[in-house]
Amino acid sequence: MLDDTIAAIATPLGEGAIGIVRVSGPEAIAIAEKIFVSRTGVDWRRQGSHRLFYGLVVDPDTGQPVDEVLLGVMYAPRTFTREDVVEFNCHGGIVPLRRTLELVLQHGARLAEPGEFTRRAFLNGRLDLAQAESILDIIRAKTDAGLAVAMSLLSGELSSRVRRFQDQLLGILAQVEADIDFPEEDIEVASREDLKISVLALMGDLEELIHQARFGKVFREGLRTVIVGRPNVGKSSLLNALLREKRAIVTEIPGTTRDVIEEVVNIRGIPVRLADTAGLRDTDDIVEKIGVERSRELVKAADLVLVVLDASTGLTSEDRAVLELVDEQKGIILINKSDIGDGEGLARQVADLYPDKPVEVISVKTGYGLSKVEEAIERLVLGGQATASQMPLVSHVRHKQALVRCHEHLQEVLRALSAGENIDLVAIDLRAAWEALGEITGDTVAEDIVDRIFQDFCIGK
Structure with missing residues (x-):
């Protein structure tokens, strides 16, 4: 959990039926207590999570009502960010939304950065990095097929395959490291030919995903x-x-x-x-x-x-x-x-x-x-080779590049095994291949890459 509370208008600015001010963090409930007054007399703080309450947003300094709203209350960890979340469902005009947000900020929250709600979902383990990226893809989808690709990514299908590849790599690496750590022990170690067979099988699966990337990019962009x-x-x-x-x-x-x-x-x-x-x-x-x-x-x-x-x-x-x-x-x-x-x-x-x-x-x-x-x-x-129903599809250049780097490291593994090189060199490339895959899910990704991903999001998402 992060120790501050963020807020933003989560709906497009302009006139509409409804506008939402979203608040997430440890002070979300306390902030709502200060500026929300129930019109039904219900003690909404004792009614449990995931409920809507009818009332007013009121400026506590003046007692002046700002808007008639529905307050959504969701307690951690069963929320998008895995933090306490409240949402003020206001009338969809610029003035009531802006005034409600101002009151929220005055009473303990700070304005969220672009994509910060989704970033918190990632940091708190609600989504992995590939799933977090899919949120923006869903928002920007132009066709049903593009939406299907984004939903496949959000559902974790790509992440599941990547993690299976990582498990396979760890299995191969365990065999290699057993040979390194216990060369004189009577431990059953896979031969170089057996290792090559395992690596080639994994490379074939990687090549399938890399090939799909060009189709996924079309559906996404x-x-x-x-x-x-x-x-x-x-x-x-x-x-x-x-x-x-x-x-x-x-x-x-x-x-x-x-x-x-x-x-x-x-x-x-x-x-x-x-x-x-x-x-x-x-x-x-x-x-x-x-x-x-x-x-x-x-x-x-x-x-x-x-x-x-x-x-x-x-x-x-x-x-x-x-x-x-x-x-x-x-x-x-x-x-x-x-x-x-x-x-x-x-x-x-x-x-x-x-x-x-x-x-x-x-x-x-x-x-x-x-x-x-x-x-x-x-x-x-x-070319008759892909449709939107063939999931998962790799649709991000970042994901494709990580898969290509993994494939390149495995090519080095094959070369080293065939050339009879020191088994330590094989282990180094196997670890590098595992880390390349971890960049897709965010397990091994650098912070500057995470920053670059979320800066493309809108404020409030």
Whole structure:
């Protein structure tokens, strides 16, 4: 338990039906006693944990009521932070929430830092570090699949697998250290070949999780997708069609889009961060030129590029320049305006020139082929190898890096065993592999990493 009490507004600021001031720590109940008055005459302090009480928040210095509230009372250790917690369920306006928080702070609490409630849950053993990180993922989830990945992490599925790996490592390490400590004793010690078999089996399981990481990252962060093409091929119309709303301005005038428009769309459970860019062409217009340069920068950083061509004009020199720009990128070529042009003919021509990229014939105006675009995105991203139902998924770069470091140490173990090196060196790498896995759950993580994780949280969470 920590020895101070923290408080914060736990709901978004602004007008709403309800706003919550959350208080956690050893003085939470005492603070509530000072500023909460029951309207029913119930002695709420004697009614037990996890109950709501109707009453008023009152300034004890003036006797002036601040708000009519429901007070939630939860006693340690059966709370999110494993500390005493009270929550003032206020009317959802800025003034009553701010005044209630001010009174709480005046009577013994301090303002919580970003993510401090979740950090206390971690420090008090309520969550491990991977589970704590999942809280932010749940808040930021853009699709049902992204939410499922975050909930899997919160449930501890990844942590359970990591701990099983750690137990396996400890078993291997125990055999190695028995050989180190008692070389002359009649103790049954695994041979180097047996140790290699055990290490290889563990490495195979690690490789499976590392492979899953790229899918988990997509579900968690979204797929950075850029729509590119020369002016007036239908890029903005495609954005509107995939969003199913008129987000971008569409006209017959080339160069209408001069800046980048970004939106998130749910495509078959994949959160796709779509960016509609300025048409790629040489121009003397200063504003449009800036937009074109930004488009080129986005293409370089994209996970996926959707190249839009115009079936009604055929393949132009500007189209070829666009295709050359994205030649090294993962992408899908879309032949638009097939309702007024030879889409199939242009598709065959482009497929011959760029056989490594999928080509789809579409008409944004009529809706033809849009479902095939969604299928192509799903196929290209997941390759039929992962869905949100395959849990647990590694979705954080930090977790993947820890798994990779563990794998690298085990590779050193194999090398040392094969080369007949001193068994002490094997033990060192086995311990390092165990510590790398401990960074995922927080068992061996440095404090500066913990600080960096929780600074991304909002105040009140």
